[in-house]
Amino acid sequence: xxxxxxxxxxxxxxxxxxxxxxxxxxxxxxxxxxxxxxxxxxxxxxxxxxxxxxxxxxxxxxxxxxxxxxxxxxxxxxxxxxxxxxxxxxxxxxxxxxxxxxxxxxxxxx
Amino acid sequence: xxxxxxxxxxxxxxxxxxxxxxxxxxxxxxxxxxxxxxxxxxxxxxxxxxxxxxxxxxxxxxxxxxxxxxxxxxxxxxxxxxxxxxxxxxxxxxxxxxxxxxxxxxxxxxxxxxxx
Numbered sequence: 001x002x003x004x005x006x007x008x009x010x011x012x013x014x015x016x017x018x019x020x021x022x023x024x025x026x027x028x029x030x031x032x033x034x035x036x037x038x039x040x041x042x043x044x045x046x047x048x049x050x051x052x053x054x055x056x057x058x059x060x061x062x063x064x065x066x067x068x069x070x071x072x073x074x075x076x077x078x079x080x081x082x083x084x085x086x087x088x089x090x091x092x093x094x095x096x097x098x099x100x101x102x103x104x105x106x107x108x109x110x
Numbered sequence: 111x112x113x114x115x116x117x118x119x120x121x122x123x124x125x126x127x128x129x130x131x132x133x134x135x136x137x138x139x140x141x142x143x144x145x146x147x148x149x150x151x152x153x154x155x156x157x158x159x160x161x162x163x164x165x166x167x168x169x170x171x172x173x174x175x176x177x178x179x180x181x182x183x184x185x186x187x188x189x190x191x192x193x194x195x196x197x198x199x200x201x202x203x204x205x206x207x208x209x210x211x212x213x214x215x216x217x218x219x220x221x222x223x224x225x226x
Contacts (some may be wrong), residue, residue: 010143031213032213032214034213034214037135042219042220043200043217043218043219043220044153044200044215044217045217046215046216048216049214088152088153090215092213096158096165096166096213097155097166098143098155098204098213099155099159099216100152100153100154101152102151102152103152
């Protein structure tokens with residue numbers, strides 16, 4: 001079992017729609033959870049982090065964490081073509097390593 | 111603008127060359143990281159320094175040699191690399207590695223390495 005898994009892409013949504021990205025992790029003792037956005041040829045950029053169960057909202061982005069289900073998600077509301085990128089879920093595990101999932105490629109169609 | 115600066119942005123080297131990648135951060139962070147990223151793959155952890163001491167080595171081949179001269183600088187010395195080592199090498203920093211509720215990594219723009 002991989003440590004961090006994400007829903008397979010690519011994911012295509014029309015402009016203005018909600019994009020839903022999912023992530024599961026295997027280490028139940030994981031402490032912190034992050035979403036990074038990576039444009040082609042660029043480095044990852046942190047867009048959200050969450051430590052506690054529940055929802056965390058920042059502008060058009062909402063991160064959701066359910067530690068009992070070992071599940072993290074990212075919702076992007078009012079998706080824009082500029083949101084087209086690869087979204088990487090990252091988990092800080094109980095042994096203090098930040099491990100990345102394989103990424104989900106999102107394409108927002110104008 | 112990123113506050114983690116990596117040089118050079120691009121590097122082409124032969125298998126017998128010795129080169130170094132450099133990383134500098136000015137955020138007062140005490141943990142610094144090297145990740146390797148191949149095309150269409152996620153970043154893969156190589157090394158972690160915490161308070162200038164090597165705390166994690168993910169069984170990286172000895173042809174990669176990290177160095178942390180001070181809390182702001184991180185180097186990756188390269189020697190006798192193979193073509194399969196061609197990748198984007200990402201440096202990152204975070205506030206502290208072990209502190210509860212932290213761990214956000216801030217990445218530099220990366221150094222794209224090609225080994226001929």
